[in-house]
Amino acid sequence: MKIDFSTSTPIYLQIIEEFKRQIVTGQLQPGDKVPSQRDLAAQVKVNANTVQRAYREMEILGLVETLRGQGTFVCQNQGVVEETRKEMLTNLVDEFVRAVQALGLSEEATLDVVKTRFSEIDSKEEVNNK
Amino acid sequence: MTTTNQVLVVRNLRKKYPKVEALKGIDLTMPQGEIWGLLGPNGSGKSTLLKCIVGLVNPDGGDIEIFGHSRSRHTKAQIAFVPEVENLYRWMTIRQAIDFTSTFYDDWEEERVPGLLAFMGLDPSKKVSSLSKGMRARLKLILALARKAPLLLLDEPFSGIDPASRDRIVEGIVRQFKSEEQTMIISTHAVGDTEQLFDAVVFLDEGTINLQGYAEDLRHQYGKSINDLFKEVFA
Amino acid sequence: MKRFLRLLRKDLQASLLPMGFLSGITLILMFFTRFKISTGGWPIEAAFASIVMPLVFLPLWLLWQSFQTLRTEWREDTVYTLLVLPVPGWQVMLAKLLAIWIEYTVLLGVTAIGTLLFFAPLVQEAMEILPSVVWALRNGLLLYLIGLALLASVVIFVQLAFVISKMVGRVQGLVAIWTLILSGWLVEKLGVLLEPLFRWMPKLPLHKLFRLDELRQGIVAEWNLAPEMGTWLGILAILVLTSYLFEHYVEVNG
Numbered sequence A: 001m002k003i004d005f006s007t008s009t010p011i012y013l014q015i016i017e018e019f020k021r022q023i024v025t026g027q028l029q030p031g032d033k034v035p036s037q038r039d040l041a042a043q044v045k046v047n048a049n050t051v052q053r054a055y056r057e058m059e060i061l062g063l064v065e066t067l068r069g070q071g072t073f074v075c076q077n078q079g080v081v082e083e084t085r086k087e088m089l090t091n092l093v094d095e096f097v098r099a100v101q102a103l104g105l106s107e108e109a110t111l112d113v114v115k116t117r118f119s120e121i122d123s124k125e126e127v128n129n130k
Numbered sequence B: 001m002t003t004t005n006q007v008l009v010v011r012n013l014r015k016k017y018p019k020v021e022a023l024k025g026i027d028l029t030m031p032q033g034e035i036w037g038l039l040g041p042n043g044s045g046k047s048t049l050l051k052c053i054v055g056l057v058n059p060d061g062g063d064i065e066i067f068g069h070s071r072s073r074h075t076k077a078q079i080a081f082v083p084e085v086e087n088l089y090r091w092m093t094i095r096q097a098i099d100f101t102s103t104f105y106d107d108w109e110e111e112r113v114p115g116l117l118a119f120m121g122l123d124p125s126k127k128v129s130s131l132s133k134g135m136r137a138r139l140k141l142i143l144a145l146a147r148k149a150p151l152l153l154l155d156e157p158f159s160g161i162d163p164a165s166r167d168r169i170v171e172g173i174v175r176q177f178k179s180e181e182q183t184m185i186i187s188t189h190a191v192g193d194t195e196q197l198f199d200a201v202v203f204l205d206e207g208t209i210n211l212q213g214y215a216e217d218l219r220h221q222y223g224k225s226i227n228d229l230f231k232e233v234f235a
Numbered sequence C: 001m002k003r004f005l006r007l008l009r010k011d012l013q014a015s016l017l018p019m020g021f022l023s024g025i026t027l028i029l030m031f032f033t034r035f036k037i038s039t040g041g042w043p044i045e046a047a048f049a050s051i052v053m054p055l056v057f058l059p060l061w062l063l064w065q066s067f068q069t070l071r072t073e074w075r076e077d078t079v080y081t082l083l084v085l086p087v088p089g090w091q092v093m094l095a096k097l098l099a100i101w102i103e104y105t106v107l108l109g110v111t112a113i114g115t116l117l118f119f120a121p122l123v124q125e126a127m128e129i130l131p132s133v134v135w136a137l138r139n140g141l142l143l144y145l146i147g148l149a150l151l152a153s154v155v156i157f158v159q160l161a162f163v164i165s166k167m168v169g170r171v172q173g174l175v176a177i178w179t180l181i182l183s184g185w186l187v188e189k190l191g192v193l194l195e196p197l198f199r200w201m202p203k204l205p206l207h208k209l210f211r212l213d214e215l216r217q218g219i220v221a222e223w224n225l226a227p228e229m230g231t232w233l234g235i236l237a238i239l240v241l242t243s244y245l246f247e248h249y250v251e252v253n254g
Helices: A011-025 A037-044 A048-061 A078-102 A107-129 B046-054 B073-078 B094-104 B110-120 B133-145 B163-176 B192-197 B215-222 B226-233 C002-014 C016-038 C046-075 C079-084 C089-118 C120-129 C133-165 C172-198 C226-248
Strands: A064-067 A071-074 B006-016 B021-031 B035-039 B061-066 B079-082 B151-155 B183-188 B200-205 B208-214
Touching: A011 A048, A011 A078, A011 B215, A037 A048, A037 B163, A048 A064, B006 B046, B006 B183, B021 B046, B021 B183, B021 B208, B035 B046, B035 B192, B035 B226, B046 B061, B046 B079, B046 B151, B046 B183, B073 B079, B079 B133, B079 C079, B094 B110, B094 B133, B094 C002, B110 B133, B110 B163, B133 B151, B133 B163, B163 B192, B183 B192, B192 B226, B200 B215, B200 B226, B208 B215, B208 B226, B215 B226, C002 C016, C002 C046, C002 C089, C016 C046, C016 C089, C046 C079, C046 C089, C046 C133, C089 C120, C089 C133, C089 C226, C133 C172, C133 C226, C172 C226
Parallel strands: B035 B183, B035 B200, B079 B151, B151 B183
Antiparallel strands: A064 A071, B006 B021, B006 B061, B200 B208
């Protein structure tokens, strides 16, 4: 795992965000084993207490579970994955909507552009990938 | 935290050198299991504070308690101190420096030495005098990390060394530090990319603490990295 | 004990280079003198000079060394290692003293070996004047032991002077010299002061100890120990004081 930190926000939150991203994109599958706290700390060169705090929060959120003597695993519960996906999307959209509102643009005009751009960016990437 | 697991308590610590007042009343209380960054520009008193704690310098006033005891030979046995200066005997080989240090500490864990040497990329048959500054810094860190010392004091471990050595040292600290039984203070005048090492930071300016707190709280509170905060405070 | 031995080993290893150099110089000097004598270039008396010269130079070098061994720790910042070790100060001081004793012994040994190696006929001649080989060895050993004691006292004064000088921020050289003078004077006075306490001690019959009657009948040499006792107690007290100051009060250079 590699994380490019912006150290201007709490690091443990960024670790959680990274796990959420990987779970949502499927890089981490339900039941996958995640690095031990010490290994992750060493990989990303972050204080082990910070990693511990991130793992503790993720357990509370139900993203991961720690099995005694076996390690930490991504939660099997598909509902949690769905929920995380929804939450991330909501956060992104919220940010976007606020920015659009701040510019004083209307909902209809914006949604049209959103749809157009979706298809344009998709086809562009396909071309680029070929 | 209860008072029983305070590793270090410093009260109103003062130290005057002939030309400068290095510490003007420092108060600190440090719980077990954390890594603290002691941050400040050169001459802010960081080094003097660490030297006072380990016993290389005697304060003019105030108290120091290490695990509830005042400084003595006994507290020296509990502290692993890595000074900023080149404190190793230059004529020794790396192996000799390791053997020398290990003789004096009951908490030395010889079985971890080969792994540490390999991780730091050091050849034990090399002479200390033949090593680069970065390599010597790595060796100094090994001598501290091969012990299970309850309190580690690292004075400017990153200053003036190559980026590769700096990387190894940061990773070595993260890998080897055992928060269940150890506590660490790292002093530095260049926060840079080492700030994610610290649980808490203490900003020292001309012998006085002017900001102190848990790193994540400070980031949250100010919306800034510790490095940016440091630059702002000492601008 | 293993800690003390490690300190001693370190001090010995640290002086390995100058020791090797001095031993080499001594032997080369003797060899050269022997060569010059045998080719008729130098008179036979030159042999005595080449034996005596190292012996004169030896105490001077050891005095310098007793100062140097501490000074180097500060100058090369290794004092940062030494002062954080959880060992009592006396172990550090005694290790340094013992190292100097050993260096003294080794250099004496080298001189003796060189003498035997290069000037065997002279030694043989000397032996004919002296009562016996046993007598010579025995007295040589006694003189060596007295040398150890004198060396110790000097080293102990130097150690105190150095440690005290490191406790002040400036004019360290001046402080060291004055400490040397004052402590010497004090210890001397202590000897005079305590002399009455030790009057009961019998005089040490040096002529018996050195079996001088075997050399010539009727020599009497006695050593009144009473005024010495206070001095030696004072020197011991200085060793204790230096150790205490080193462990508790001395600082690295700010």
